[in-house]
Amino acid sequence: MTILDRIIAQKELELPALLASAPNFPTIDKVRPSLYETLITASTLQVISEMKRASPSKGDIATHIDPVEQARQYEEAGAACISVLTEQAFFKGSFEDLHAVANAVNIPVLCKDFMIHEVQIDYAKAAGASIILLIVAALTDEQLKALYTYATEKQLEVLVEVHDTEELQRALNIGAKIIGVNNRNLKTFEVSLTTTAEIAQHLPPSSIAFISESGIWNAEDAQFVANAGAKGVLVGESLMVSGNVMNSLKALQIDIIAKVGEKR
Numbered sequence: 434m435t436i437l438d439r440i441i442a443q444k445e446l447e448l449p450a451l452l453a454s455a456p457n458f459p460t461i462d463k464v465r466p467s468l469y470e471t472l473i474t475a476s477t478l479q480v481i482s483e484m485k486r487a488s489p490s491k492g493d494i495a496t497h498i499d500p501v502e503q504a505r506q507y508e509e510a511g512a513a514c515i516s517v518l519t520e521q522a523f524f525k526g527s528f529e530d531l532h533a534v535a536n537a538v539n540i541p542v543l544c545k546d547f548m549i550h551e552v553q554i555d556y557a558k559a560a561g562a563s564i565i566l567l568i569v570a571a572l573t574d575e576q577l578k579a580l581y582t583y584a585t586e587k588q589l590e591v592l593v594e595v596h597d598t599e600e601l602q603r604a605l606n607i608g609a610k611i612i613g614v615n616n617r618n619l620k621t622f623e624v625s626l627t628t629t630a631e632i633a634q635h636l637p638p639s640s641i642a643f644i645s646e647s648g649i650w651n652a653e654d655a656q657f658v659a660n661a662g663a664k665g666v667l668v669g670e671s672l673m674v675s676g677n678v679m680n681s682l683k684a685l686q687i688d689i690i691a692k693v694g695e696k697r
C-alpha cells in the first residue's frame with residue numbers, strides 16, 4: 434500500500450462522521466480575490482504559502498507554530514494565497530485551523546486535503562476556504578469530474594494536482610484552469626523539480642494557471658520552475674522552518690515577465 438492509498442483509506446474511515454453531522458463554523462463573510470486571476474496577470478512568481486505542521490515524509494516539521502500568526506506573516510510578506518493542511522492523521526491539521534486562518538486573512542485560502550467526497554467540500558467551504566485541492570492520482574475520472582463540478586458550482590476555485598503527463602491529460606479533460614504539478618512523488622516521497630519542467634512541455638498554449646508544488650527552498654528553485662513556465666509555487670516546509678518568513682517568501686517572488694511570443 435502506498436502512502437497515498439493509506440491516506441485515502443483513512444479519509445474513507447472519516448466520511449461517516451462527516452456525513453452524520455453538519456459543519457458548524459461561524460460564518461466568515463469575506464470576498465477574496467480570485468487566485469486564478471492573480472496568477473494569470475502576475476509579473477512576479479506568486480507564492481502559495483502553506484501551514485504545514487507535519488507530513489508523512491518528514492514527521493513533525495513545526496508543531497509549535499500558531500496557524501493564525503503564521504498566516505498573518507504570509508499575508509504581510511505578499512503571499513498570493515494561504516494553503517492550510519486540514520488532514521489530521523498524517524499532517525496534524527484541522528478544519529479549525531482553516532477557519533481560524535480564513536478569519537484572520539483577506540487573501541485566498543486553500544483547503545489542502547485529500548478530497549474524495551462532496552461532504553469534505555462542504556466542510557472546506559463552511560470553514561472559509563475559497564479554493565480546494567483535487568489530487569488526480571487519488572480519484573477516478575468520474576470522481577474528479579463530479580467533485581470539480583460540485584466545487585465550482587459552490588463558487589470555489591479548484592487547484593487540480595498532477596504528477597505525470599497522463600494525469601495532466603485527465604486534468605485538462607475536466608477543464609481545469611489552475612493546475613499544480615507536485616514535484617513530490619506521493620508514492621515514493623522522491624522530490625524533483627524537473628517534474629515541473631517535464632510536464633510543462635505538455636501544456637497546451639492556453640490560459641491555464643500553472644503552479645509548481647513541493648521542494649521549493651530558495652530563489653534558485655523558484656527561478657528553475659519559473660523558467661519552466663510556472664506562475665506560482667506552493668511552498669510548505671521551507672517557510673515553516675525559515676525563522677524569517679518575510680525574507681524567505683520575498684526571495685521567491687522573482688520576476689516572471691514573459692518575452693513577446695514566449696509561452697509561459
Ligand SMILES: O=C(O)c1ccccc1NCC(=O)[C@H](O)[C@H](O)COP(=O)(O)O
Pocket residue numbers: 436437483485488489490491615617619646647648649667668669670671
Ligand atoms: O509532504 C508530504 O510528505 C506528503 C506526503 C504525501 C502526500 C502529500 C504530501 N504533501 C502535501 C504537499 O503537497 C505539500 O505539503 C506541499 O506541496 C508543500 O510541499 P513542501 O514545500 O515540500 O513542504
